[in-house]
Amino acid sequence: MIKRFAIYGILVAVAAISLQLIQYKLLIINNSIELYSGVLALIFTITGIYAGQRLTRKKEVVIEKLVYATPDPVMTSLPIEVDEQLREKLGISKREFEILELMSHGHSNQEIADKLFVSVSTVKTHTSNIFLKLDVKRRTAAVKKAQDLNLIA
Amino acid sequence: MIKRFAIYGILVAVAAISLQLIQYKLLIINNSIELYSGVLALIFTITGIYAGQRLTRKKEVVIEKLVYATPDPVMTSLPIEVDEQLREKLGISKREFEILELMSHGHSNQEIADKLFVSVSTVKTHTSNIFLKLDVKRRTAAVKKAQDLNLIA
DNA sequence: ATACCTTTCATACCAAAGTATGAATTTTGG
């Protein structure tokens, strides 16, 4: 940081000397204080921008950028196994898990029943069991918890 | 962005007029081109630093976070800004959005009402409007769609 | 074989969610 200020100091010194030259050239040849002012303004604006950038360059804000990509085959194997382990750990059966996934897609009990070719009663039984095992009282909470646990996507 | 340049343009104009005053004051009273140069340099260095900061403020370091999802044409810039834009595009009000978020956390209408200090009726009205705007029929579907649209986390 | 788990289904009942309608109040933008 000290080094940086030293460099900037040298630059200012060089600029000062340059100014003397520019000053006399412009003032003697053109006798124009306006032109001189303009050049001066331009130079120091640029210098200011440069200095400002240099001195504050490290103040960066880290922002997450979402990159869309299809899942890597190698990566997909891991989550599924974890899902499986966690599912079994929670005592959730495969059928219940199926229903949990359909539930997370926003389907009603009736729609789930139709998709799985079972009665609404069956779906209700499963969902009730899922709620017990996930320790929640509503399907929205079940989906949220399952997502938080990485049980489902 | 255009607005920013306009503001900068006005500042430059004001600076130019100020310069005339400073120029004559200093040159006439002190007859010192060196003092004038110094003031000019200082002003425009500061201006430069300010302008540089302003115009390049958004250059953050972007850390890429992989999200496994199909590319969405709407989702190209920063998530936070898109949330706002998308929300407005869908005509979803700030209050409705609040409720949508609480809904996605698995809360019931009663719980949402308690958190926001409003009646269940109000929450129901909002949720119904949300469903219309998201073109869904259930809260689970609303949450799913909002997540898919990256409207909510 | 039998004890256990999973899956299936029903019936009944209560709670929560969602719709429709209308209206009062507040905020906000021109």
Place this chain on the structure above:
DNA sequence: CCAAAATTCATACTTTGGTATGAAAGGTAT
């Protein structure tokens, strides 16, 4: 200031979700 949008609330009604209970059928491990 005024019009439009947002927020609030109520009442009445329908639909869906969730609980409780009981039961039947199929698979499986001891």
